[in-house]
Amino acid sequence: MPSSAFAELYSLFEAPITALDCGKKCAPYNEGGAPFCCDTRHAVPSAYREEWQFLHAHTNLWHEWQGPTPEETERLRRQTPEHQVLIECLGHRLCQRGYRSLTCRSFPFFPYITRQGEFAGLSYYWEYADRCWVISNLQVVSQEYRQQFIHAYDLLFQRMPGELENFRRFSSSMRRSFSQRGEQIPLLHRDGSTYLVSPGDGKLLPVNAHELPRFGPYAVAAQLPFPDEIQPVEAEL
Numbered sequence: 001m002p003s004s005a006f007a008e009l010y011s012l013f014e015a016p017i018t019a020l021d022c023g024k025k026c027a028p029y030n031e032g033g034a035p036f037c038c039d040t041r042h043a044v045p046s047a048y049r050e051e052w053q054f055l056h057a058h059t060n061l062w063h064e065w066q067g068p069t070p071e072e073t074e075r076l077r078r079q080t081p082e083h084q085v086l087i088e089c090l091g092h093r094l095c096q097r098g099y100r101s102l103t104c105r106s107f108p109f110f111p112y113i114t115r116q117g118e119f120a121g122l123s124y125y126w127e128y129a130d131r132c133w134v135i136s137n138l139q140v141v142s143q144e145y146r147q148q149f150i151h152a153y154d155l156l157f158q159r160m161p162g163e164l165e166n167f168r169r170f171s172s173s174m175r176r177s178f179s180q181r182g183e184q185i186p187l188l189h190r191d192g193s194t195y196l197v198s199p200g201d202g203k204l205l206p207v208n209a210h211e212l213p214r215f216g217p218y219a220v221a222a223q224l225p226f227p228d229e230i231q232p233v234e235a236e237l
Ligand code: SF4
Pocket: 022, 023, 024, 025, 026, 027, 035, 036, 037, 038, 107, 108, 131, 132, 133, 134, 135
């Protein structure tokens, strides 16, 4: 996919996840006050090599990520596919929304691929369930965002078919992990509805997103009579 095609991809995928600023919901729980997905201590964004060329040519927002130690940099680079580059931006106060990478726009979601190889919809990177407020509040994800996400990845898979296989493998690892824990996989389906997927046989159970589990501090907050009034305590994180 030529690097210029990322301009088109970005223009199709501009909608925020939700009308409210979800960064304000999670940042109070992060030491330093940055949203977790904009803090490379928690999540290091990656870009496809062609995407990195596009960003590098058009904005000063990004540089290649360097870890806190050479060993950590090397460790994460080894885990990163050859066709991707680990990158870091200037920080959440200097975000340039038009030049957010595809990983920024997608977080905390990835395209969920069924056993049969179909791109069914959005599921989330479950390792962030204890930090990302959106994962505990899937009911806030707008239909506009869902449709743009699907449109953007449909286009990406047309142009980079190998990525469908990469996300199929990742979805498969999610099925294994959820199956071992006896849990079902939340899916924001491309048909606009929300389901729980049985990781064993792929059966879909329609569900109200309000009823899905909450995690970490957001589970605690949901138990309070006035959930928005919880004051995060750093020592408890
Ligand atoms: S997507 Fe999740 S981690 Fe990122 S700002 Fe929103 S709530 Fe925070």
